[in-house]
Amino acid sequence: MALIPSPREAFPVPPPDTFAEPPAVIIPPCDPWPRPYYLKDRLRKVYPYHFTYNTYCKERWRGREILDIFASEFRDRSVEYYKNTILAGRVVLNGKPITSTSTIVKNGDVISHTLHRHEPPVTAQPIGIVHEDHDLIVINKPAGVPVHPAGRYNYNSIVEIMRADRGYTFKPLPCNRLDRLTSGIMFIGKHKAAAEDMSQQIRDRSVKKEYITRVVGEFPEGEVVCEQPILQISPKLGLNRVRANGKEARTVFKRLAYYPPKEGQDKEVSTTEAEKGKENGMAWKRLRGYSIVRCFPLTGRTHQLRVHLQYLGHPISNDPIYCNQRVFGPSLGQGEEDSENDEDIMTRLERMGKEDIAEAVAYHDEMVDEYNKRKAEKMTGEVCNVCQTPLYSDPGTHELGIYLHAKRYACEDGKWDYETPLPEWALPPPGMEGPMEATTETDPLAVNLEQLSLEGKGNVSGIPNGTDDTATPALAAAG
The missing domain is CATH 3.10.290.10 (RNA-binding S4 domain)
Known part of the structure; x- marks a missing residue:
């Protein structure tokens, strides 16, 4: 059959797809190296x-x-x-x-x-190296340093500090993430394959985690299991509470030590004065002493350990949110499960660093700007001679973190196990005796889950089935 040519107009060919050029952006004036x-x-x-x-x-x-x-x-x-x-x-x-x-x-x-x-200052404490091989670096993250550049932090972040230490071309790849205020074990991949492998282990829920914390009062002895669901109340303020309609959350706690108030310390302020709460919050904490508690999160909800400890009546003793009597009152929200006071709590929490100064020594990211401004207005009054920005006073080193430390991570099948010593704030205070290190008997990783009737209630190694947590998982979110 002969081919009969057809006029081009009979079969119009559409023009190729065209895309508008993206709008121009400004290139930062510099990327200083070495970092300033x-x-x-x-x-x-x-x-x-x-x-x-x-x-x-x-x-x-x-x-x-x-x-x-x-x-x-x-x-x-x-x-x-x-x-x-x-x-x-x-x-x-x-x-x-x-x-x-x-x-x-x-x-x-x-x-x-x-x-x-x-940029705000961070602690000068170096990033500790727990283990290093050709694929991974296991670090001991200092409290008060964010993992990634975000918000007001850029060069003062874990990834940028490590780059500055190892060279411009080094690209640290975090496999898990800890909150800025939390210290402890983190995994840094040296290359993409190693980072993906460790992240996959975390996603597969084959990693056990142990945290250590310092809480208000005499924590009960024996295994304490908290299974209260947790709901996010305010993302802006970082507020989470125990609620019946929240997400499933389970934690096993075990006391490592209790240190009562020093003799004569209770004479600093009367019990009646301490019960006033707002004016005498720190004295109230001193009257109760404190406990060192080991924590085994079986799920990975945001602020899980902090919320569960508050619910149990033993909040982390320098927690700016959950151990704040100006926000929660003298009871500190112990045993609260309803939303009746949520609006008042959020209003008071939002005032921290604005009209009020929180009594805790660490400050949440959403509040730190206003807190620093108040602190600076009282202490400096100077401005930058380049941009006329008010210059703030520096935070004390004790203000940069909370008493929450990711102490140990272990592979469930025994292939690896990384652990740090007890942080300084968990050691016995001067003049008192107490454990300098954990033992098998006090190790939540050795807890008999069957005895606690937790077997079969979901995954006990980390992130629960169906969680929407990302690959840099609930390891930090548990805190």
């Missing part, structure tokens, strides 16, 4: 540096004025600062200068903001 660290007063500090944030327009920003977005969404600096920085050209939209603070932001726009960045 310096050590002072037992803190790791970062010299201020210029940095450009590039942010795509969020859905809630669409159709709003640029100054309104900055004033309501970015509260680190004053409205006057944002107005001046926009007009000075340090905020641009899609790579082009903005001529008015009333400029409307649309879907797909990229906002670039170049500022003189002042």
Whole structure:
């Protein structure tokens, strides 16, 4: 059969797909190397540096004025600062200068903001090495240092500190994550395959975890099992509570030691005064003494250990949220399961670092800015000579973490087992005797789960079936 040519118009060919070029973004003025660290007063500090944030327009920003977005969404600096920085050209939209603070932001726009960045200091305590081979580094993370750059922290993060120590091309790959305030065992992959292998072990729930903490009062002896479900009440404030409609959560606790108040300490303030709560919170804690408790999380809910310990009436003694009498009152929320007081609790918690100063010595990320401002206004009053930003006083080294430490991680089939010594705050106080290290008898990893009637109630090694936790798992979320 002969081929009969057809006119091109009979079978139109659509033009190839075309894509609009993405909007231009601003490249940060520099990526300083070596990192601009310096050590002072037992803190790791970062010299201020210029940095450009590039942010795509969020859905809630669409159709709003640029100054309104900055004033309501970015509260680190004053409205006057944002107005001046926009007009000075340090905020641009899609790579082009903005001529008015009333400029409307649309879907797909990229906002670039170049500022003189002042990072908060973190502890100068080095990152401890528990084990290292060709694939993994097992570290002992110091309290007060975030794992990844986020929010106000960039170079003062675990991954950046390790890069600074080992070279620009080194890319540490965290396999699990601990909260900024928590210390202890973390796994860092040296290459992608190793990181994925360890993360898979964690996802397969074949890793046992043990934490150690220091709580208010005389914790009961023997195994204490808490199976109260946990619900997130406020993501912004980091508040979680025991609620019947929360997610399943189970923890085994076992006391390692109890240290009563020192002789004569109870004479510092009367019991009646201590019961006033708000004015005498620290004295109230001293009157009760404290316990060192080992924790075995069988599930991995956010703040699981902190919430369960509060519910049991023995909160972590320097927890800025769950051991805060100005927020929860003298009972500290012991045994509470209903939502009757949630609104009042959130209101009081939001005031911490604003109108009130929390009595605990560590501060949640959402509150630390305002707390530092109050602290600075009382102690400095100086401003940066480059950007006119108020300069805040440094936190004390004791303010950088809470008494919660990821002490041991062990593979369920016995292939590996990594452990750190007891942290200093868990050792016997001067003049008192007590355990300097854990023993098999006090080890929650050796707890008889069958005796506790926990076998068959789900996974007992870590993350429960059906959890929505990510690959850098509930190991940290349990804290």
